[in-house]
Amino acid sequence: MEDTNLKKIMYALTAVAVVLAVALAYIWYQKSSLVKDLTIEKEELTAQMIDLQNDYASLSSDYDTINSQLDSSREEVSQLIERIQKTEATNRTKIRQYEKELGTLRSIMRSYIVQIDSLNTLNKKLTADAAAARREAAESRRKQEELNKTVEELTGQVAAGSVIKARGLRIEAYNASDKVTDRSSRVVRLLTTLSLVENDLAPKGPVRVYIRVKGPDGILLTNSTQRTFEVNGEPMICSASREVDYQGKEVELSIYLNDITGYVKGIYTVDAYTEQTQLGSAELMLR
Numbered sequence: 001m002e003d004t005n006l007k008k009i010m011y012a013l014t015a016v017a018v019v020l021a022v023a024l025a026y027i028w029y030q031k032s033s034l035v036k037d038l039t040i041e042k043e044e045l046t047a048q049m050i051d052l053q054n055d056y057a058s059l060s061s062d063y064d065t066i067n068s069q070l071d072s073s074r075e076e077v078s079q080l081i082e083r084i085q086k087t088e089a090t091n092r093t094k095i096r097q098y099e100k101e102l103g104t105l106r107s108i109m110r111s112y113i114v115q116i117d118s119l120n121t122l123n124k125k126l127t128a129d130a131a132a133a134r135r136e137a138a139e140s141r142r143k144q145e146e147l148n149k150t151v152e153e154l155t156g157q158v159a160a161g162s163v164i165k166a167r168g169l170r171i172e173a174y175n176a177s178d179k180v181t182d183r184s185s186r187v188v189r190l191l192t193t194l195s196l197v198e199n200d201l202a203p204k205g206p207v208r209v210y211i212r213v214k215g216p217d218g219i220l221l222t223n224s225t226q227r228t229f230e231v232n233g234e235p236m237i238c239s240a241s242r243e244v245d246y247q248g249k250e251v252e253l254s255i256y257l258n259d260i261t262g263y264v265k266g267i268y269t270v271d272a273y274t275e276q277t278q279l280g281s282a283e284l285m286l287r
């Protein structure tokens with residue numbers, strides 16, 4: 001009888017153990033499944049953050065203020081990625097917090113895109129209307145104030161657009177019969193020709209063009225008409241120069257270099273300048 005009761009107790013304990021084992025296995029499975037889901041969720045969130053980081057990296061602007069803000073937001077994204085990588089997937093409170101921060105950074109990026117598009121649109125219009133804007137500013141200070149901070153940021157760009165440029169720069173050698181020659185022994189003077197191109201944004205009035213001609217040995221060719229000039233504060237000596245009246249339209253000009261003796265075979269170079277910038281370079285081969 002006692003053996004029977006003992007067997008019943010053992011069977012009961014075995015049944016309980018089996019039930020507990022099943023329950024524990026179920027709980028373990030549920031927990032493993034939850035951890036797996038949370039891990040996947042964390043990985044997806046991390047991937048979204050990395051995508052956002054790449055989006056920020058590809059976003060650029062020509063404006064210092066926006067660039068500074070972009071740098072700050074890029075740093076926030078990097079720090080956020082660091083934090084989530086160090087956070088356990090089971091810390092759902094932190095994960096939800098990071099999701100909210102991700103959403104905020106996405107919204108900020110969209111606002112940057114809108115700002116950059118707006119400023120680019122304004123920049124194109126401003127460049128086209130810059131000349132008229134200057135005349136209107138003299139008539140009404142109110143209109144100048146309406147250009148606000150964006151105009152100040154673009155001042156440098158407009159100034160760059162006002163620099164006079166040239167095209168068609170070339171240098172030729174002439175003999176005593178005033179004919180083009182390439183024989184060094186027959187050269188009596190050099191002629192540099194170029195055109196100042198049309199630019200409505202450039203200042204109107206007299207413009208002096210300077211040329212610096214160097215021989216094959218790299219030495220500057222000069223005569224009694226040489227003079228000193230400056231380009232962006234840097235003093236230079238010119239071989240010759242000429243002043244023209246520039247009114248924003250294309251102007252062709254020629255500059256002679258006379259009274260140079262001893263032309264030799266080789267390559268001669270000419271560099272043309274205004275006091276604002278270098279206009280270009282050209283070469284001449286004498287044989």
